[in-house]
Amino acid sequence: MPNNISNTALLLPSIAHANVPQLTVDLILHTFPFVKVRSLDSTFLYPFASPVDHAQGATQPEGFSSALDLYVCEELGLSLIQQRAPVIPSFQRNFHSQLMKFIESSNFNKVVLLDSKDYAYIGGFMGNCPTAIYAGESTEQELDSLLRKLTINEAEAEESPNRVVKDEEAEIKDTFTDTVSQLVLSLKEKKISTAALIGYIYEGDNSPDAKIMAGKVAKLLSLPFDGEWKTPKSWSGVYGSRDVPRSMEDGMFG
Template sequence: MFVPVECSPPSFKDFTLIMPAISVGNVGQLATDLIISTLNMPAVGYIHTDCLIPMVGNNPYASSPENSDELSTNAEVYSLADMKLAVLQIRAPIIQTKYKQFRKLIFSWIKASEFSRVVLLSSSYAYQRDDRQIHGTPLRYLFTPAMQTIIGDRLQDLQWKEMERIAAFPGISNSEQRLYIPGGGVTKALYTDSCSEGIPLAVLLTFCSEGDNIPDAFALVNYLNEWLHLVEKPCNVALLWKIPCSWKLLFGSGIPPALF
């Protein structure tokens, strides 16, 4: 259930929704952090659900001591009305027995809010790629039929690579081709459900491994920006995205000097 910050709920009609999948390396969540931080998006509400592991923390996008003590939850919604853009940031894993319930909740909110399109940022294990996926860019996309109708041929100039289907039985060339996204969490299920329910959804993902996934996050958000043009490229590409203050402790607080 969506709970607005203000008394009157915001309108998301014809907005674009961007959200991450809880997937390998947390790449989708890191990329979503960059979008919210760079665009300075205000929080407009949160998703109240028992499908996610409970959590609360300080403001991950604090810009001053005055707003650093604001609380953040496991699923918050940010929005910019002038860009017709909404972002759902998910900060906690989905409880294993409630995957299906979580998908139903998200789809119910998407339909009720009348979003014009949904973009899911995700990732997949690099070590489980097949031979065709090893060469070239690690970035892939998937469009539902409803999204393909909206997009048409406008992405041909970008020369993006669609996520390959692989044989259900490797080595047997005439076996059934299937969509395989290991490490992608609910990515495949959300995509499949969106196809059957006619929701315009795009999946943008990258192959990666666990570790320092900050470069993967930058690659994925740049991939998204090629299409949606969320920010204009400055002369110095390094200044394109604003790193949130919460990333300072991404790998812990460092080694205590007292140990030495």
């Protein structure tokens, strides 16, 4: 394993509701100068291969993307994994074990997990993409600081849509999806510094939700974000980003 990922933080998305964790990682990957380290073993994922994605207006890179790719930005001290295919049913435990072995052997200084669930889990309306965060055995002062970092603006602060998840197994399992809660508990057992962020969202055009979550990740990790996310080429023509067709030549659905 290359030394350039050692002692970096690892950002890891789950395959969850509306794919917002993956979309969030897409934005971070294409906004900052990440380089691909290698493809990871994707034996337990559905097969996947595609041309390498790139930011709008950038040159098409050579090579291909796989179901599980590892990237690093040494300037930020941040590594990330983009998972582009779900785990094959009945192989979740195998994948979990494989992922834990990789994390343990890579000497990351912190692991940040991204997750998402349906908005219906919280009931009522609490602003766009309200979140909950797990931060391990943090002090009350540290947790207060985390909540301030996750607040986008004063109006959101008044609604208080962000909350802290207690460092208790029952609450961790109740808050996060099975995949993420099991990772949190395993990382905690191995005494690996861990944070987990979950967003509550509706299905639909989820690019705005991804940008909100990416903004919260940027604050959480103190990334030098200038306010404009670079979207990948693969987003072109989806998520409401293309013109509505005006003639039958465009086809019934454009």
